[in-house]
Amino acid sequence: MSRVSGPWPPVSVEPPAVHPKAPSPGTELGVHFDECFGCGDEVDAGLRLRSIVGEGHTVLSKFTVTPAHQGAPGLAHGGLLACAFDEALGSAVGNLLRRPAVTGKLETDFRRPVPVGSTLHIETRLDGTAGRKIYVSADGHLDAPDGPVAVTARALFVAVGFEHFTTHGDSEALQKLADAREKQRRAQDGQEWEINP
Ligand SMILES: CCCCC/C=C\C/C=C\C/C=C\C/C=C\CCCC(=O)SCCNC(=O)CCNC(=O)[C@H](O)C(C)(C)COP(=O)(O)OP(=O)(O)OC[C@H]1O[C@@H](n2cnc3c(N)ncnc32)[C@H](O)[C@@H]1OP(=O)(O)O
DSSP: OOOOOOOOSOOOOOOOOOTTTOOTOOOOOOSSTTTTTTTTTSTTTTOEEEEEEEETEEEEEEEEEGGGEETTTTTTOOHHHHHHHHHHHHHHHIIOOOOOEEEEEEEEOOSSBBBOOOEEEEEEEEEETTTEEEEEEEEEEESSTTTTEEEEEEEEEEEEETTTHHSSHHHHHHHHHHHHHHHHHHHTTOOOOOOOH
């Protein structure tokens, strides 16, 4: 099987419509859900991926491999590395486009082993959109932003309505999460305090 995938993006795309209130370069992106395996603080063996906004509509994420993430002794499990990319790519889509979206397809190329104790620096780019389809890709560098590339990924996210999550997920927990996020966004946008008429 060839190592070379097809052209990317696979269809003709528009440049990504970055939201006018998307966080600026250097902004730290918070945890989107405390119980998220990718970024949440309340998951003991979670990846605890952390991200900031980079220049040129990129997101820079970091994840340190612990013994809880092993596949073979001393080495990261490929499925958990794919999870880290899902999280990093999803964070770029959610925070820069501010559109709810889910992963439709995620492709990973594992180029070098990733040892326990190493930190993967993931740089994600928004490659373009075609209607509801959002194409993103990322490179994962070992132990430094310019370290050797260990893993690369490409993904298609599909924009969905909020009802995707309420219909298929836990709607009560989601409403709480949505309210908290809205409050956080208003605070970031300087709209937290309404002036009485
Ligand atoms: C979780 C985030 C909460 C969101 C809150 C919002 C903002 C938050 C801000 C920041 C978020 C920060 C971080 C997020 C971090 C991580 C995110 C993790 C994301 C996940 O981990 S999420 C779980 C895994 N994910 C799923 O659980 C999806 C299950 N799935 C479905 O729910 C449906 O399958 C769906 C909706 C994908 C499509 O269904 P559908 O009926 O709506 O639309 P349809 O099928 O027509 O597809 C439309 C067009 O996409 C093309 N298309 C679709 N799939 C394709 C494929 N695989 N390959 C090639 N093309 C594909 C079609 O071919 C068509 O293309 P065309 O328009 O050209 O015909």
